[in-house]
Amino acid sequence: MMAAAPLLVRLSPAPAAGEKAILKLQAYFQSGKRSGGGECNVRAGPTPGTYWVDFFKEQDRKSVESRTKHKLELGAKCLEIVILPGEGDPGKSRVPAQASASPNSVAASPSLPQQEQRDNGGYGAAARKDLTKKIFLTVSATLNTSMFTEDQREKIAIICPNLKREGNPGMDGSEKLTGDFTDIEKAYHYFEDILEGKDPNHDFSHSECENGLKDENGLNTEEMEELTVVTALYEYFIHTRKEEIKELYKRFGARVRVKGHDDDNTLICVSSDKSHALSQAASDFFIKIFQETTKDLTQEKVPITSSYTLNKTIMKLNERFRNLLAKEEGNQLLLRGPGSEILAAQKFLAEECENSQAEKKMKISSEWYKYRNGIVVDASVFKLLETILSKEIESINGQFDTLVEIKENSHGQKVIMFSPKLKTSDMSSHATESFINAFQSAFAMLREKIISMKLSEDQKKL
Incomplete structure (x- = not known):
């Protein structure tokens, strides 16, 4: 099936720069009922107020051209869509002009994508999608999170609301993405565009048009309900209402695309x-x-200096607060949700900050700690106190999450060294200080006992 040469159109009068004409034009030309068109992409044209429309099928372009009047509602205005003469944009054409003109040369044209060649063989997009769903029920992929910001990763949920994102405990710096084959393919193209420096906001090309405009049973744009929603609200909705999206499919067999x-x-x-x-x-x-979900939403931004702390905080908040969206925005923490939920999250952050400060004050730097190589004690004294000290050491290890190593040095002295069980939290210096106190206390008791025994012997002699 041959791709059409791009169609150049102009909006009259030209819309203001801030108005989202491309989005509206794409919806208009994708509707066969309203424009006679079909699957397509819309992009800015050579001059202000003009746009290229890339139809996937020549017959859709011809159908649009056959209609004498095209109008577009943009806000409160009704604009006329004027079809401009010309052979399209040569630099952006999906196939060369010669191939478009000669049906016999299409199959041999090296510019024709393999996907379209398969279409020529009678295997349509809807049939391919249906077959893919039967082959792959679900597909999982591991995303390298170090290559993308949290904000970029969050936006994939807008493009693929049915795609499941979750942490990957077995591999640091990664996320597990799970969905159908189409969702994974769409996510791949989104992240690929980011790495190539393209703007992924306006280019949903082949997979988006194929999946969003025709479903498994061949429903076209005339049989779909189109809605325009605020992006920030939609992002919050799909983050917090995953169960309701599932319910939509269970009750009506419907998906949001x-x-x-x-x-x-x-x-x-x-x-x-x-x-x-x-x-x-x-x-x-x-x-x-x-x-119902978005009626009372508000948002707050919280400055956080460390990117590591920011990512960790986002994960904690999203796990703890079901009705809150926490995300990174400009090296700050953005909280979006009902006012009560944001207040609860801010209180939680304040408590976390207090605990963190208290922990910092408690910590003694193990690197500069004078007993970092262990405590040296007399072997004979340690032997006398071993029963008491063993209980103290067990209690210390439990309190500070440490391990103890007891060995002899070359002088026959005992060396007691504490080390952390987990490298992320080193409280070995505190464990060492506690042992010193326990040892001195036990040794003092031993001395008192020895002195008392000597006094008793002296009294007997008298």
């Missing part, structure tokens, strides 16, 4: 794989829970 998004708005569609009536019911259900 993202067709495009930017920092301000996200264009989504709700479609059921069973019927148009269920798509409408699912859309109503989604709107209801979305409004």
Whole structure:
């Protein structure tokens, strides 16, 4: 199936720079009912107010061109869409002009993607997707988190709301992503675009169009319910309402798919794989829970200096507070949720900070600690006190999470050395100080006992 040459259009009058025309145009040209179009991408044109429309099928482009009038509602304005003459954008065309003109040369054209060649063989996108779902029920991938910010990783949930993100205890600096084959493929292209320096907000190309505009049973854009929601609210919704999204599929056989998004708005569609009536019911259900979830939201930013501390704090907060979204934004901690939940989170952060400060004050630097190589005591004295000291050492190890090593040096003296069980928390210096106190106390008792015995012997002699 041949890809069409790009279509150049102009909005009249030209919209202001801040208005999200690309998002609206893409939704318009993807709707066969409204424009006669189909699967496509929209991008900025050569001059302000103009746009390239890349249709996946030549027949969709021709259908759009056959209509005499096209109009677009943008905010409170109704703009005219003017189709401009020309052969398209040569630099962005998916196949050369010669291939587009000659059906006989299509199969031999090296520029034609293999995916489209398979389509020519009669195996359509919907059928391929259906077959893929049967082969791979779920697919898991391990993401290298060191290459992407927390904010970039959070945004994958907007693109793939059904993708599950979770920590990977077996491997530091990684996350486990689980979903169907399509979600994993979509996530791969998103992260690939980031590494290549592209803006992933506007380019959902092949996988997004294929998956978002046609479902397993061939429902097209006319049978889907399209909604535009605020991106920040949608990000919060999919983070905190995973169970409701599952309920949407269980009750209506419906999924929420993202067709495009930017920092301000996200264009989504709700479609059921069973019927148009269920798509409408699912859309109503989604709107209801979305409004209930986001009606009283607020957000606060908390400065945190260490990136390591920030990531650790985000994980703690998201695990502890079900109705809170904690994420990184500009080296700060952003808290989004109901006011009561944010207050509870701020109280938790204050307590964590106090505990951390108290722990820092308690800690003695093991590196500079004078007894870091152990305590040397007389072997005969240690032998006399061994029963008492063994109980003290057991108690010290439990209190400070340490291990003890007792050995003899070259002078026949006993050397007692404490070391931490876990390298992340070294309280061995505290354990050593506690042992010194215990040893001195036990030795003092021993001396008192010896003096008392001597006095008794002296009294007998008298």
